Amino acid sequence: MTTRAVASAAATVANLGPGFDVIGACLEGPRDSVTAELTGDGLVTLVAVTGDGGKLAPSGGNVVEVVARHVLDRFAAPGTGVKLWLDKGLPLGSGMGSSSASSVAAALAVAALIDSEIPKAALLDACREGERLAAGTPHADNVAPCLFGGIVACLPGDGEVVHILPLPVPDGLLVVAVKPEYDVKTSDARAALPKTVSMDDAVHTAAATAAFVMGLANGDYALMARGCDERLATPSRKGFVRGYEGVVAAARRVGAVGAGLSGSGPTIYALSDDRETAIEIAEAMVDAFSEAGATAKAVISGVDPHGAQVSLLDV
Amino acid sequence: MTTRAVASAAATVANLGPGFDVIGACLEGPRDSVTAELTGDGLVTLVAVTGDGGKLAPSGGNVVEVVARHVLDRFAAPGTGVKLWLDKGLPLGSGMGSSSASSVAAALAVAALIDSEIPKAALLDACREGERLAAGTPHADNVAPCLFGGIVACLPGDGEVVHILPLPVPDGLLVVAVKPEYDVKTSDARAALPKTVSMDDAVHTAAATAAFVMGLANGDYALMARGCDERLATPSRKGFVRGYEGVVAAARRVGAVGAGLSGSGPTIYALSDDRETAIEIAEAMVDAFSEAGATAKAVISGVDPHGAQVSLLDV
Numbered sequence: 001m002t003t004r005a006v007a008s009a010a011a012t013v014a015n016l017g018p019g020f021d022v023i024g025a026c027l028e029g030p031r032d033s034v035t036a037e038l039t040g041d042g043l044v045t046l047v048a049v050t051g052d053g054g055k056l057a058p059s060g061g062n063v064v065e066v067v068a069r070h071v072l073d074r075f076a077a078p079g080t081g082v083k084l085w086l087d088k089g090l091p092l093g094s095g096m097g098s099s100s101a102s103s104v105a106a107a108l109a110v111a112a113l114i115d116s117e118i119p120k121a122a123l124l125d126a127c128r129e130g131e132r133l134a135a136g137t138p139h140a141d142n143v144a145p146c147l148f149g150g151i152v153a154c155l156p157g158d159g160e161v162v163h164i165l166p167l168p169v170p171d172g173l174l175v176v177a178v179k180p181e182y183d184v185k186t187s188d189a190r191a192a193l194p195k196t197v198s199m200d201d202a203v204h205t206a207a208a209t210a211a212f213v214m215g216l217a218n219g220d221y222a223l224m225a226r227g228c229d230e231r232l233a234t235p236s237r238k239g240f241v242r243g244y245e246g247v248v249a250a251a252r253r254v255g256a257v258g259a260g261l262s263g264s265g266p267t268i269y270a271l272s273d274d275r276e277t278a279i280e281i282a283e284a285m286v287d288a289f290s291e292a293g294a295t296a297k298a299v300i301s302g303v304d305p306h307g308a309q310v311s312l313l314d315v
Numbered sequence: 316m317t318t319r320a321v322a323s324a325a326a327t328v329a330n331l332g333p334g335f336d337v338i339g340a341c342l343e344g345p346r347d348s349v350t351a352e353l354t355g356d357g358l359v360t361l362v363a364v365t366g367d368g369g370k371l372a373p374s375g376g377n378v379v380e381v382v383a384r385h386v387l388d389r390f391a392a393p394g395t396g397v398k399l400w401l402d403k404g405l406p407l408g409s410g411m412g413s414s415s416a417s418s419v420a421a422a423l424a425v426a427a428l429i430d431s432e433i434p435k436a437a438l439l440d441a442c443r444e445g446e447r448l449a450a451g452t453p454h455a456d457n458v459a460p461c462l463f464g465g466i467v468a469c470l471p472g473d474g475e476v477v478h479i480l481p482l483p484v485p486d487g488l489l490v491v492a493v494k495p496e497y498d499v500k501t502s503d504a505r506a507a508l509p510k511t512v513s514m515d516d517a518v519h520t521a522a523a524t525a526a527f528v529m530g531l532a533n534g535d536y537a538l539m540a541r542g543c544d545e546r547l548a549t550p551s552r553k554g555f556v557r558g559y560e561g562v563v564a565a566a567r568r569v570g571a572v573g574a575g576l577s578g579s580g581p582t583i584y585a586l587s588d589d590r591e592t593a594i595e596i597a598e599a600m601v602d603a604f605s606e607a608g609a610t611a612k613a614v615i616s617g618v619d620p621h622g623a624q625v626s627l628l629d630v
Contacts, residue, residue, distance in 0.1 A: 019521060019525070020518060021522075022518060022521050155525070156518075165529060193514060195513065195514055196514060197513075198511055198512075199509060199547065203336045203471075203547065205517055205521045206333065206334060206337050207336075207337045207469065207470045207471055210334070210524050210528050213525050213529060214468075214528060217529070217532050223480070232514065232517055
């Protein structure tokens with residue numbers, strides 16, 4: 001009999017509100033799932049990729065391999081290896097944290113087989129190595145909410161250290177995430193970022209962050225709306241997303257609290273405090289993408305307070 | 316018998332924490348006071364300036380005149396004039412909101428004589444005209460906390476509109492403000508600001524703002540400390556303040572939660588949650604200024620939740 005771990009990790013919306021590279025939210029789904037089984041060969045073997053990851057090579061350079069290697073090196077006895085099966089529920093290049101969900105699920109699955117007491121916080125750095133592979137920088141605003149759940153702010157520390165600050169999540173907050181059929185490569189979106197921004201935009205971002213965070217803390221959706229205006233990254237990235245302006249305008253017109261690029265896009269998210277409104281927002285956004293020539297799919301999700309989950313099974 | 320209004324408005328620390336041009340706090344003192352008496356001559360007459368404002372011309376271009384004119388034009392019957400007496404408790408060019416305190420006291424005194432029902436919020440724009448005269452821009456992060464009290468964030472709206480967001484003030488928060496004997500002209504400090512900042516510093520500022528605001532909300536001084544790192548304006552302004560690095564380091568060494576330039580300096584503020592520590596911080600900062608060749612004076616103050624005050628008296 002062999003023990004396997006099955007971990008599941010959800011989509012995330014990074015760059016939430018004004019929080020480019022800072023604020024991210026964990027959705028309830030869609031989810032990636034990683035099954036892991038320890039071996040004695042010292043190797044990390046990605047056995048199969050199923051689901052929405054058809055474009056991924058079955059092995060060699062997948063984030064789950066990199067992350068699994070980091071977890072083994074840090075926590076396992078020398079010579080320990082692992083076999084991995086990755087099931088992609090998240091589309092690639094969607095801006096919904098596809099690589100993060102794989103990374104987090106891999107870290108959690110491998111860690112659970114080594115020692116059930118390893119805390120999630122000890123896995124953050126390994127997950128960020130997956131982001132380094134996927135996007136070129138170990139940014140934490142997808143992996144942190146994916147791992148811990150809720151809405152979090154990633155605070156810079158010394159060097160590459162980040163501190164994770166859980167932010168309050170107002171009752172009833174819903175995220176509408178609408179993905180057009182085309183992809184945006186995270187690395188392209190990151191390469192498009194300017195090295196400098198205007199002082200006005202930097203000050204505006206700080207003020208918007210104060211508004212958004214206090215809006216979350218007070219459950220004040222009008223205040224959150226005031227903060228939902230991302231000016232550091234969106235101006236140089238929205239060109240990758242055909243229909244961006246129309247989709248955001250459509251969401252706002254039917255009552256979205258705010259809307260913007262999810263991660264580096266092309267998914268556009270909107271926020272709502274009401275399920276019926278969220279459905280209208282989703283329809284309006286899909287229609288607006290359609291007017292821009294893109295078929296799009298909507299997800300409506302609450303914010304998952306728990307984050308990634310893992311369970312062990314004997315096979 | 317004539318009715319006069321006497322209004323009093325306190326020092327403020329703008330650019331508090333990471334909040335350049337965004338976050339300001341109202342101290343309990345020192346304070347400026349404006350006495351006003353309506354006339355029928357349609358003129359704004361600054362009769363006298365007393366106190367620490369010896370360098371101010373007695374009339375012609377003082378912020379109190381500009382502000383009084385705005386309040387008269389907006390709220391008073393045509394032909395109404397006002398005589399003003401300004402008593403400066405705040406030093407000029409200190410970075411503690413000297414012009415703001417005068418502006419706010421003037422607005423409140425004149426308004427109280429016209430109609431006691433004029434809300435403070437209706438006076439913000441007039442006060443900001445004082446800032447436009449003094450500093451070249453109608454920034455609100457001194458006049459807003461001065462007028463309303465507490466700690467506030469100034470959120471940009473359309474054009475020059477700002478929305479004022481009260482932030483929570485943790486129990487026991489003390490501000491140590493230490494002013495060296497020399498002045499910094501606000502207009503010089505503003506001219507030194509760069510037009511652009513690095514993306515890293517903009518993102519850092521947003522993250523620091525999230526930390527500082529949540530620290531205020533949770534009374535979490537360690538989190539506030541993490542956010543007390545202003546990178547937009549301070550790098551180009553600290554050169555105006557001899558001893559800046561040493562004074563900030565001295566404050567931190569003896570337990571300050573954070574420290575930085577108050578407004579555009581040269582006053583340096585530090586935060587503490589404990590009165591004995593605040594006294595030590597004040598001494599350490601004065602000593603550090605002394606090592607840099609400057610005599611300095613310290614004020615230790617709580618955050619005044621009420622803001623500027625006005626009363627009427629018959630003379």
